[in-house]
Amino acid sequence: MKNKLPKQNINFSEWYTQIVKKAGLADYGPVKGTMVIKPYGFQLWENIKDSFDSMIKKTGHVNAYFPLFIPKSFLAKEAEHVEGFAKECAIVTHTRLKNDKKNGVVIDPKSKLEEEIIVRPTSETVIWSMYKKWIQSYRDLPILINQWANVVRWEMKTRLFLRTSEFLWQEGHTAHETKEEAKKETLDILELYRQLAEDYLAVPVFTGVKTDSEKFAGAEKTYCIEAMMGDKRALQAGTSHNLGQNFAKAFDVKFQTKDNKEEFVWATSWGVSTRLIGAVILTHGDDIGLRIPPKIAPVQIVIVPISKNDDDEKAIKLFLSSIIKSLKMAGVRIHVDWTNNSPGYKFNEWEMKGVPLRMEVGPRDIENNKVVLVRRDLGEKMFLSKQDVLSAVPKLLEEIQNNLFIQAKKFRDINTHSVSTYDEFCSIMKTGGFIRCGWDGSSKTELKIKEDTKATIRCIPFDEKPEDLCCVFSGKPAKHEVIFAKAY
RNA sequence: CGGGGUAUAGCGUAGUCCGGUUAACGCGCCUGCUUUGGGAGCAGGAGAUCGGGAGUUCAAAUCUCUCUACCCCGACCA
Numbered sequence: 001m002k003n004k005l006p007k008q009n010i011n012f013s014e015w016y017t018q019i020v021k022k023a024g025l026a027d028y029g030p031v032k033g034t035m036v037i038k039p040y041g042f043q044l045w046e047n048i049k050d051s052f053d054s055m056i057k058k059t060g061h062v063n064a065y066f067p068l069f070i071p072k073s074f075l076a077k078e079a080e081h082v083e084g085f086a087k088e089c090a091i092v093t094h095t096r097l098k099n100d101k102k103n104g105v106v107i108d109p110k111s112k113l114e115e116e117i118i119v120r121p122t123s124e125t126v127i128w129s130m131y132k133k134w135i136q137s138y139r140d141l142p143i144l145i146n147q148w149a150n151v152v153r154w155e156m157k158t159r160l161f162l163r164t165s166e167f168l169w170q171e172g173h174t175a176h177e178t179k180e181e182a183k184k185e186t187l188d189i190l191e192l193y194r195q196l197a198e199d200y201l202a203v204p205v206f207t208g209v210k211t212d213s214e215k216f217a218g219a220e221k222t223y224c225i226e227a228m229m230g231d232k233r234a235l236q237a238g239t240s241h242n243l244g245q246n247f248a249k250a251f252d253v254k255f256q257t258k259d260n261k262e263e264f265v266w267a268t269s270w271g272v273s274t275r276l277i278g279a280v281i282l283t284h285g286d287d288i289g290l291r292i293p294p295k296i297a298p299v300q301i302v303i304v305p306i307s308k309n310d311d312d313e314k315a316i317k318l319f320l321s322s323i324i325k326s327l328k329m330a331g332v333r334i335h336v337d338w339t340n341n342s343p344g345y346k347f348n349e350w351e352m353k354g355v356p357l358r359m360e361v362g363p364r365d366i367e368n369n370k371v372v373l374v375r376r377d378l379g380e381k382m383f384l385s386k387q388d389v390l391s392a393v394p395k396l397l398e399e400i401q402n403n404l405f406i407q408a409k410k411f412r413d414i415n416t417h418s419v420s421t422y423d424e425f426c427s428i429m430k431t432g433g434f435i436r437c438g439w440d441g442s443s444k445t446e447l448k449i450k451e452d453t454k455a456t457i458r459c460i461p462f463d464e465k466p467e468d469l470c471c472v473f474s475g476k477p478a479k480h481e482v483i484f485a486k487a488y
Numbered sequence: 489c490g491g492g493g494u495a496u497a498g499c500g501u502a503g504u505c506c507g508g509u510u511a512a513c514g515c516g517c518c519u520g521c522u523u524u525g526g527g528a529g530c531a532g533g534a535g536a537u538c539g540g541g542a543g544u545u546c547a548a549a550u551c552u553c554u555c556u557a558c559c560c561c562g563a564c565c566a
Contacts, residue, residue, distance in 0.1 A: 271566075
């Protein structure tokens with residue numbers, strides 16, 4: 001055995017970094033905190049992206065593109081927003097380099113910009129500066145725009161996919177006539193995020209509201225999906241913000257109502273990022289490698305031919321041609337590994353890359369008119385007749401998709417505890433997991449618990465039942481039932 | 489950004505404490521032949537100014553300083 005991964009339970013963090021690199025998902029870029037997404041990882045992203053893109057198009061949203069560069073002054077228009085992002089902005093101050101005998105290339109001081117430009121950490125400000133031009137009357141509303149883009153946040157500590165200085169995401173920015181409509185939009189999108197996570201990524205999530213201290217800088221309310229990773233820590237997988245009239249006021253975006261009154265526009269924004277790939281890895285991965293849910297897997301079935309000579313190879317190609325053709329027609333993403341590596345090598349390689357199904361075809365199978373199928377999620381080996389393969393593969397892919405979700409949900413549920421005393425709370429936090437408990441609603445309590453245990457309130461779940469609960473920390477009657485966890 | 493650790497060929501390591509020939513090994517890579525049902529074999533070959541820079545010395549992978557990246561633990565975040 002070579003090229004082995006570290007065991008998850010020995011060093012989960014190291015396991016993560018290694019699998020990302022070994023499975024060919026990504027590599028480090030030359031600038032600190034940057035990431036190269038390699039073809040296998042990018043196909044995964046494209047599949048996630050396409051799934052969500054069609055969801056939002058079905059609900060009336062359209063794509064557009066706004067610039068990477070934002071005037072520095074824009075960021076200052078919304079007070080909380082500056083506060084939230086000022087500390088992590090990349091700033092363009094000059095526009096030219098020049099040659100220097102001593103130091104190679106240096107900044108040309110003559111090219112200093114009058115007003116410095118920031119690289120977007122998120123696009124609310126540019127977008128609302130444009131919406132001001134586009135919106136006059138209620139007839140211009142709603143605006144339901146999304147963009148697929150890169151953003152830059154200068155993070156101190158970075159990790160591939162989970163937190164990089166530059167990342168890819170989608171950001172939706174909508175403008176509405178009424179408060180209710182904006183709220184509905186925020187919640188409708190959250191529901192799409194839940195579907196994306198659970199039905200496509202097979203990642204079970206809690207849905208809920210962020211507390212004030214955890215909400216987006218500039219939002220009235222932030223709704224989120226929160227998932228549990230394989231090390232029992234929480235990952236915020238998507239957020240949907242009800243921005244109220246904050247950005248409309250900051251950018252002076254008013255519209256005329258039907259009865260000819262002037263009113264500020266109501267706004268939402270929402271995003272998911274390449275972090276979702278991290279969620280997939282950390283939710284489903286095991287000591288062998290990745291396990292990618294079939295719906296988003298770049299390769300859904302890999303075929304490993306086993307041939308002893310050229311005649312075998314010819315026979316296998318012939319045997320496979322009709323199978324491959326029909327599977328492709330059925331929309332199955334298929335790859336045949338004709339490399340000269342040994343079968344054992346290929347088995348390990350593709351298991352590490354998380355391909356849901358493997359088909360083995362050798363002389364023995366051809367003789368019996370059969371193929372071998374192996375499920376990545378269970379390691380189960382099956383022998384199927386050639387005729388049965390076509391109907392079995394789509395069914396198996398569906399089963400694997402469901403099973404990954406069930407396994408992840410089971411894991412999350414047994415590691416989600418309801419507690420009523422702070423002693424219990426602390427002892428559970430030592431071993432990890434989610435805790436559901438009462439909270440008195442004060443930021444002080446929240447902060448104190450964070451200082452003690454490193455756990456934060458991931459969300460106030462929609463299905464909370466605070467009625468008979470007391471705050472786990474203060475003992476006061478609970479204002480909310482919340483979910484605590486250590487987060488990524 | 490603070491504390492601790494690591495950095496030697498694409499990957500994993502030995503050598504570093506105690507400075508001294510041509511920097512060693514396994515895997516991978518290239519060529520050829522033989523192979524192929526759980527990480528194939530033989531033969532030949534390429535590949536490292538020892539993370540970067542500065543210093544001490546007749547001599548530095550080895551000692552000193554500094555910078556950078558990664559890992560673990562804290563503060564910030566999607």
